[in-house]
Structure formats: structure tokens, C-alpha cells
Amino acid sequence: MNKKIDRGQATRDHLVAVATGLFTEHGYDGTSIEAVLKAADVSRGALYHHYAGKDALFAAVLDTVYERVEADGVVATRGVTDPAETLRAACQAWIRSTGDPVVRQVLLIDAPAVLGWQRWREADERRTLGSIKALLRRVAADGRIPVPRVDFYAHVLLAGVNEIAMLVARAEDHAAAAADAAEATGELLDRLLGPQ
Amino acid sequence: MNKKIDRGQATRDHLVAVATGLFTEHGYDGTSIEAVLKAADVSRGALYHHYAGKDALFAAVLDTVYERVEADGVVATRGVTDPAETLRAACQAWIRSTGDPVVRQVLLIDAPAVLGWQRWREADERRTLGSIKALLRRVAADGRIPVPRVDFYAHVLLAGVNEIAMLVARAEDHAAAAADAAEATGELLDRLLGPQ
DNA sequence: GTATCAACAGACCGACAGTCGGTTTGTCAA
DNA sequence: TTGACAAACCGACTGTCGGTCTGTTGATAC
DSSP: OOHHHHHHHHHHHHHHHHHHHHHHHHTTTTOOHHHHHHHHTOOHHHHHHHOSSHHHHHHHHHHHHHHHHHHHHHHHHTTOOSHHHHHHHHHHHHHHHTTSHHIIIIIIIIHHHHHOHHHHHHHHIIIIIHHHHHHHHHHHHTTSSOGGGHHHHHHHHHHHHHHHHHHHHHOSSHHHHHHHHHHHHHHHHHHHHOOO | OOHHHHHHHHHHHHHHHHHHHHHHHHTTTTOOHHHHHHHHTOOHHHHHHHOSSHHHHHHHHHHHHHHHHHHHHHHHHTTOOSHHHHHHHHHHHHHHHTTSHHIIIIIIIIHHHHHOHHHHHHHHIIIIIHHHHHHHHHHHHTTSSOGGGHHHHHHHHHHHHHHHHHHHHHOSSHHHHHHHHHHHHHHHHHHHHOOO
16 A cells, blocks of 8 residues: 555645646636646546645645745744744744745735635634744733733734735845845834833 | 616616625625626626626726725714824724625725735725825824835735734624724834834 | 455536627717 | 617627546555
């Protein structure tokens, strides 16, 4: 039961890789299953054997994108102990991540519409939002923000940083915009978290 | 040339009204043109005579939703002169607006995906974002935020308040969540805009 | 060897957005 | 009054797309 399992895994990996490219270039709606099948040289039957439908394939793509972004965040915050500093590093890593068109199209644009806001938020909760809340709880313990407002600030921060990331992504001079945004994000955090 | 023009306008108005209801209830993807035609008792030809396609019909719906939200904002800020206070009143009016499922589904969930982020942001720029920037410019003139950061803060504020609005909209106890959010938004503005 | 089952193949189906050649109806100039 | 014109409207038709269904293949377990 090894050659079979490996073969199935390889097919799934290949489909996700191909679909990631097409979803990024043409968006979810602009990408037909037909196009994925052709580009991946896989039959309909094979695809529908592994994924329940187009949205399930999209969810699989989304997962790999999330994983990549998370890994970047882990690297960026490695060795930082102060929660506010960790938050700053994580936000700046996130802004850097969205330089990747895959992240912009799949994670920020298509995901909310394909999954629906509720399911999208739940997925985000398990990923980014969860980490932000954990960090903010430590910041709140220092008295910089009220404990009952942790969730509130976590949401505002996530939404705000997403927005900034999209702004940076759109800028003509990407490098300059990213540098400016990183600085502005630092100031924003200072204001949001209040005096140390 | 009056009966004809009136009739056309009436058809458009009727289509937009019916489509608004269906888009709100089932989302953009979940609403077929067929369903709109049946519910509105209008022929395919008539619809495609007035609107280039499904997305054009959606854009028309979106326009009317924007208009309603804007009108609420105008009412809420009438008589307020201080820019920070106006901002606070406008944000709270916006949070109230999203109690309306139409605003949530059409404006916050479907619009970014249907129009694409770029066109959606441009539409928002002409509407809400423009007003926020104008108000923030006056706040910046008072020295509470740096002038070059006006655009940045405008985006963060809009995104943050949108997020809060969605949170409120999802809450079981809507009234309590709205009241809490209104207060939290006030605190958020105090922090963002800095000391007076 | 053969039973079993995951993996794969591809013909097929229903639904859907959009098109197109027509028909109706209000307007206005002659 | 009438005839030309154009906007409004009609509905059969088309191509595409997501998804289903009935197989076939080949690795594995016994």
C-alpha cells in the first residue's frame, strides 16, 4: 500500500501546484476546472476522486498558502521575546509576504468570497488571528491595553495590516512602499498599544 | 419621449430592487440571472437591454447600497463641526449601517470579489474613503497625526471599522455588540488620533 | 491466482450566463 | 393621420462549466 498512496499524494500535490498558479493568475472564477485538468494533464475522474469540488481544491490551495505565510512569520519572530516587538516583527513579515501575488489573490481576495466571510474568518482564527490574540493577551497583561478589548484589537489590527499589505502590493514602487508601510505599521502599533 | 424613458427607468429600478434582495439572501454566485428574471417577471432580453451582464447589474445594486449608507452618514454627522467628533459619529453610523444584511453581503463580502480588489477600492475611494481622508486632513492640521500619514490612517481606519462592523453583524446579541463596538471604536479613535 | 480497492478515465448531464434575430410600442416630423 | 425610427422587450438558442456516473487499470493482501 505504498506505491498507490504515493501516487495519490503526488497527484494531489501536482493538482494543488497547478491550481495555485491558475487561481493566482486568473482568480477563482476565472479559472475553470477544465483549465486545471488540461494544465495538470489529469483526468476529470482523478480530480474529483481527490477533491469533492472546485471549492475543495481551492481550500487545499489556500492551506498551502497559509502554511507558507505562517512559516515566514515564524522565521521573522524567531528569538524575539517581547510581545510588542514580536507583534511588530510579525506584522512586518506579513506585509512582506503579500509581495507574493499568490497571497494577495488567493488569501486576501478570493478566500473571503469563496469560503464565505464566516468560514474564512474561522480559518483565519485558527491561523493568524489566533497568534495575534495570544500576543495581545501578553501585551494586555502589561497593562498597555484593556484585557476585555484583546479580541477587538486583534481584529482591528489584522484587518488594518491586511489593508496596508494590499496597499503596498498595489504601489508602483514596491520596495519604497514596503519600507514606508513597515515604518508606518510600527507607529500604528505604538499608538494602538499605548504607552509602554 | 417620456412614457418610454419612464418605463425603462421603472424596469431598471424594479430589477435592482429584486436583485438586491436575491443577492443579499443567496450571494452573488448563488443568485442566477434566471432567478432574477423570474422574481422580477422580466424577460432575458429586457434585462440584457439595460445591463451589460450580471456584474453590471451587481454594480447597479452596489450603487444604491452605497447611496443608502452615505445618506445615513450624512444624517449622523449633521451639525457636528469638530473633525474628530465627526469621524466618531460617522464610524458609529457605519457600524449601525452594517446591521443591514444587504450592506454586509453586497458591500462587504461580494463587492471585493466581484469587482476585484482594485475596482472595489476605487469605488470605495470615491465614497467612504474620500470622506475619511478629508476629515483626517483636518485632524492632521490640528497636529494630532502627521500629514503624510493621512492616507495610511484613512485606510487602516476604514478597514478596521469594516472589520468591527462585520464582528457586530455576526454577534448573537446584536444590540449589545453594537453598543460595545461603538464604545470600543471611540477608544480606538482616541488612540489612533493621539492626544488632542 | 484471485479478490479487493484506491486511482484513474472520459462520456455525459443539467444549469447557467450571455447572444441574436425578431416584435411591440411610444414619439415625432411631415 | 401616417410612416419612419428607436427604445424597450421577447424568448429560443448556444457555448461553457461544474459535477456525475459507469466503467477500467493496476497494486496489494491473502
